[in-house]
Amino acid sequence: MAQYIMKGGNPLVGEVTISGAKNAALGILAASVMADEDVLIENLPDVRDINMMLEAIREIGAEVTRLDTHTVRINGKSISALSVESENMKRIRASYYLIGALLGKYRWADVPMPGGCDIGQRPIDQHLKGFTALGGEAELVNGRICVAAKRLRGEHIFFDVVSVGATINVMMAAALSEGRTILENVAKEPHIVDVANFLNSMGANIKGAGTDVIRIVGVPRFHGTTYSIIPDQIEAGTFMFAAAITRGDIRVKNLIPKHMEAISAKLYEMGCELVESDDEIRVIGTPRLRAVNVKTLPYPGFPTDMQPQVGTAMSLARGTSVLTESIFESRYRYLQELRRMGACNKVEGNTAIISGVEKLSGAEIKACDLRAGAALVLAGLAADGITTISDIHFIQRGYEHFEEKLRALGAVIELAENEREARKFKLVAG
Ligand SMILES: CC(=O)N[C@H]1[C@@H](OP(=O)(O)OP(=O)(O)OC[C@H]2O[C@@H](n3ccc(=O)[nH]c3=O)[C@H](O)[C@@H]2O)O[C@H](CO)[C@@H](O)[C@@H]1O
């Protein structure tokens, strides 16, 4: 099993370029099969979830041509199967987007129940509520979701819960439905806007993405397009926190500063200096971070996908911080791993009380999910001595060339493919 071995203590200094947004790209790839013409997608991140999604759409018959690492051409004309059989689609969350895409285009979809990070129960009732309102009939059998519709007609839908996945999924199906759809109480994350812009570039008529209400006028079909994916807000935030946690100085390039506001505000409150320009933010760390309180919220609030990174920074801050997770109920498992490194925290319900320590010390720990894994890497890079992180396949789902980008900033980190390599790296680092 692959692991990261790292020797902490070096402040991370230099510049890093942010890749395309995984969570936008996953929606866009699924939606790209809705056109029967060539769709060219640029700035695709080279991460596992993306490669799994590409494989799944190829398996249902779409023509998928990888032009280079970050560019792909997709044509949905040759789709021959509406049942998605790929085993990998049980592992990733975004496989649910194939329901909205296929239902919209073919009025039928059969997809495995989605996987993704084990961070809570993650029901899909709001997705099904939306599809049903548009005229679909949904059935959940043998671990699969089948939705069929004779006709799809626009509706006025009020979501009970603000959901990124349900907003994108129902928006995709509604874009090829008959008549007008109004979606209320929708999510406003940057990737909602990116998927809506992508659909509009194929001929959809979607207005209001990025606000609480999305208005859609259905069109009969989509045409081809060329589209470049936005930078990854969470990857950018992770590197911004890397500067804070390692007391470094990082220019995080190719991001959209507006998307980073909640993250930038917390770093500033913790005592970091931030220098912002059009498409980059430089974060200059401070010798000792200040304690803060953070509550995760839907955008524009502080993102739940940044909760482990801020929790790690709090673990090294002066004073006691209160962290409240309001989106997912099981996103604190990394705190136990941080305790192995000398951190001081306790969890009460959805709140973590974190008393900062001056130093963490290297330990053998496990990545529990994607963002927790990335945060633990940052902890290891700040800690005294050697840290080994196992289960790094979680991290590889969503961070492009993570260890290479960190190494370019001065991190001492190696990826060991097996125990023998791990022993060798530990000897060299020690
Ligand atoms: C692939 C992808 O883009 N994943 C992101 C997406 O996940 P995902 O789309 O699964 O997250 P949602 O926004 O849907 O979940 C938000 C909340 O709504 C609840 N809920 C959701 C749907 C539903 O039908 N019923 C329901 O009750 C969830 O349990 C959760 O408490 O948004 C999350 C919240 O920003 C991020 O952490 C994930 O990284």
Ligand SMILES: C=C(OP(=O)(O)O)C(=O)O
């Ligand atoms: C939780 C995440 O991904 P997923 O929804 O795919 O599990 C994430 O991107 O942080």
